Amino acid sequence: MHYKVILRILGLLLMIFSITMLPPLAISYGYHDGTHMAFISGFTITLLTGFIIWSPVYRVREDLRTRDGFLITVLFWVVLGLFGAIPFMLSKDPGLSFVDAVFESLSGLTTTGATVMTGIDVLPESILFYRQQLQWLGGMGIIVLAVAILPMLGIGGMQLYRAETPGPVKDSKLTPRITETAKALWYIYLSLTIACALGYWIAGMTPFDAIGHSFSTVAIGGFSTHDASIGYFDSPLIEGVCTFFMVISAINFGLHFFAWRQRTFSHYFQDPEFKFYLIILFSIISLSAVVLTLTETYAPVESIRKAIFEVVSIATTTGFATADFAQWPVMLPFLLFVAAFAGGCAGSTGGGMKVIRVLLILKQGHREIKRLIHPNAVIPVKLGREPISDRILEAVWGFFSVYLIVFILMLIILLGTGLDQVTAWSAVGATLNNLGPGLGEVETHYGDLNSTAKWVLTFAMLLGRLEVFTLLVLFTPSFWKR
Amino acid sequence: MHYKVILRILGLLLMIFSITMLPPLAISYGYHDGTHMAFISGFTITLLTGFIIWSPVYRVREDLRTRDGFLITVLFWVVLGLFGAIPFMLSKDPGLSFVDAVFESLSGLTTTGATVMTGIDVLPESILFYRQQLQWLGGMGIIVLAVAILPMLGIGGMQLYRAETPGPVKDSKLTPRITETAKALWYIYLSLTIACALGYWIAGMTPFDAIGHSFSTVAIGGFSTHDASIGYFDSPLIEGVCTFFMVISAINFGLHFFAWRQRTFSHYFQDPEFKFYLIILFSIISLSAVVLTLTETYAPVESIRKAIFEVVSIATTTGFATADFAQWPVMLPFLLFVAAFAGGCAGSTGGGMKVIRVLLILKQGHREIKRLIHPNAVIPVKLGREPISDRILEAVWGFFSVYLIVFILMLIILLGTGLDQVTAWSAVGATLNNLGPGLGEVETHYGDLNSTAKWVLTFAMLLGRLEVFTLLVLFTPSFWKR
Ligand SMILES: [K+]
Numbered sequence A, B: 001m002h003y004k005v006i007l008r009i010l011g012l013l014l015m016i017f018s019i020t021m022l023p024p025l026a027i028s029y030g031y032h033d034g035t036h037m038a039f040i041s042g043f044t045i046t047l048l049t050g051f052i053i054w055s056p057v058y059r060v061r062e063d064l065r066t067r068d069g070f071l072i073t074v075l076f077w078v079v080l081g082l083f084g085a086i087p088f089m090l091s092k093d094p095g096l097s098f099v100d101a102v103f104e105s106l107s108g109l110t111t112t113g114a115t116v117m118t119g120i121d122v123l124p125e126s127i128l129f130y131r132q133q134l135q136w137l138g139g140m141g142i143i144v145l146a147v148a149i150l151p152m153l154g155i156g157g158m159q160l161y162r163a164e165t166p167g168p169v170k171d172s173k174l175t176p177r178i179t180e181t182a183k184a185l186w187y188i189y190l191s192l193t194i195a196c197a198l199g200y201w202i203a204g205m206t207p208f209d210a211i212g213h214s215f216s217t218v219a220i221g222g223f224s225t226h227d228a229s230i231g232y233f234d235s236p237l238i239e240g241v242c243t244f245f246m247v248i249s250a251i252n253f254g255l256h257f258f259a260w261r262q263r264t265f266s267h268y269f270q271d272p273e274f275k276f277y278l279i280i281l282f283s284i285i286s287l288s289a290v291v292l293t294l295t296e297t298y299a300p301v302e303s304i305r306k307a308i309f310e311v312v313s314i315a316t317t318t319g320f321a322t323a324d325f326a327q328w329p330v331m332l333p334f335l336l337f338v339a340a341f342a343g344g345c346a347g348s349t350g351g352g353m354k355v356i357r358v359l360l361i362l363k364q365g366h367r368e369i370k371r372l373i374h375p376n377a378v379i380p381v382k383l384g385r386e387p388i389s390d391r392i393l394e395a396v397w398g399f400f401s402v403y404l405i406v407f408i409l410m411l412i413i414l415l416g417t418g419l420d421q422v423t424a425w426s427a428v429g430a431t432l433n434n435l436g437p438g439l440g441e442v443e444t445h446y447g448d449l450n451s452t453a454k455w456v457l458t459f460a461m462l463l464g465r466l467e468v469f470t471l472l473v474l475f476t477p478s479f480w481k482r
């Protein structure tokens, strides 16, 4: 391990992160919300710590290897999660405990959007802005993680998206070097954010709300400046803008990158993952709208409106709400929750197992049935016209099983702390899939859970965001061997 | 498809099955329980139908192919399930409706042990005996299915156990022809049943109860002649006998076959699946005993006694009860239920996904983590010293995913019929895993569910018992193409 270089990067990261405490500080002064000391302290502590870590090793230059990549990726989220918690603890309002502050901070950075707080509407403006900004920054990190780092590390079959590997997006040949790729992706991310903020503003939000919600929309985050979430505005126009940008942000950014460079849109419909993603959304929206109408939960038009928004919000793992879907009739809460396990597309800010993996799993399940009838036939699993290598399929399976095992283990621990079954399974699902809201006691917020449960769920958010393996690999002895 | 031969086999099967109505008939006369007409009718209808199917084609001799094997296997359970339901419908007590009778009959034959009835203790003796006997006959069918047919059809990686394939039990070289293998296996099955019945009798059961419970013990069935199940006897000795035979019956019968022919026991401990099976049982028993003691649910000794019995009963998917484990504290009900998803060993009468598949899945999950650290290393998945082929691993994965997908789909349908989440998921789990008792509203019986739910769960029992694929393959168009 190249610890010195890792420390240098980490120190640099902290110093950069400290700068992100300044916009909320400015807002605190602007709104006179009395929270400026929390951000001044946060800025100072983070900057100094970063400098102390960085300065002894700032001259070290060594080539990093894959193993260092895992450690840096994990430390990135853990360290920012911890330092990001400072303003939540030091501010008078909300003045969170350590566990709550870390939960809230990591929930922001991992774009999970689960909150321990109530009375969001009356929080200081600077804290509100800071929460939204955490999601936006997290989303930035995720885009680079998902498009550039995970394929390189080969996590859960994501080598599928390596620029040099044949695959659905091979034609897009992402700019080879990570820094350049990152720059291009951030440009797209920023453009989407600006477009989204303008959309919200034109649709009737205040500039403050428009910017705040654009942050958490493109990040598939789900934090809001209101307890009632998007439902607060009760505006079909705002819901339309929100739905549009949730759908866009949960698409592989590699596709957006290609669209931006080649000025074309036709490639979206050649991408098997994108097509399957639309099929999932469309079928669940239709079913939900029918069930909501038949059970007379809402009038027909209202059923369609609520179904579109809630299904897109939950299936993309955003977690905004215009309705209390957990109270919807019969199978709908469960169905929407299961959709969140599929989640967004690979290479997006969405959570869950990713649509591409679910598609590959279904395709292989289908292959096994065909093989029973034709035991000696060679039947490749294909994406579009490309056959998928066994190595990638195995990695997808490995991901699927480890995801499920982690889910069950954490569920058992949560049940052990005394939660009921529906609360426990939906809390683990909502955090592991980086979705946010759960069912049962965690329908609106996580504040009433015990500390053990909160720590487990914080770990779940991290596991989900790091696609499980990036974090689990650190717990194997062979990772630490020379 | 060789329909004529299939009809000949089916007719023959029905005629043989009709004979199994005679022992309960004799019991009905012996106990004067007034149910003899139900069995006389059942016997006559089944025999005649069998004869009518068999007689036009009884001379046809054609070689069967794999495809015919699927159809015969499915028809075996479906047809016996339907005709086995006759006595439940025609008897005055219980006089079940069509859906209830088929549910009860298939629950017996698939050795699920879920019941729609209450007041078991006061049912006519002949009906009680008939239920127990259904499980025993089902268990017989399962042993042949699991040891001889599934490996031949190559279901979900079970080609691992083909006599000609290298694998953990290759040394045992099961007698090649199915009929001879079947004979040997049934001999073992019968010996175990006799030993178990004697054990129960010596431990204090009446001969009627001893024989009845021996039937449902070796079949991993779980039907009892008492509402309170094994708890009725409140005898540590009877629980000991029961636990011993549950553990034995959930072991691969291929191992028993080898033990019987070679007069050796050492090979058990060379079998990786057997070792993992003991590890699962031992760890869950220990954890349960500790939790039960710490939560003061029972006194320490009582905690150990209840933990041993309930964990073995649920994890092997038998479903006997001496305690109301669904009311146990915190995570125990869920934990035991999850153990039932692993279930018994391959080639046993146990249900669930089978221990060997769970072991292979864990091993491949572990391999994926190792591969992240050593991306270019060739890391085989091994059982004992034998590397497992990719083809088998893929089949196991396919099985795992299809099992999960089927589970979720049926869960959504059940929720759609209005069940609550805990009832719905445990009902699907308890039937798909051929376990029997569930949680929530199906803790003791399934009688209060709506008809749609009952049909879905009947289908689940069949799916589980036929290892999903055997049944699903019939729903693919290509199966029916010439
Ligand atoms: K989210």
Ligand SMILES: [K+]
Pocket: B111, B112, B113, B220, B221, B222, B317, B318, B319, B434, B435, B436
């Ligand atoms: K059972």
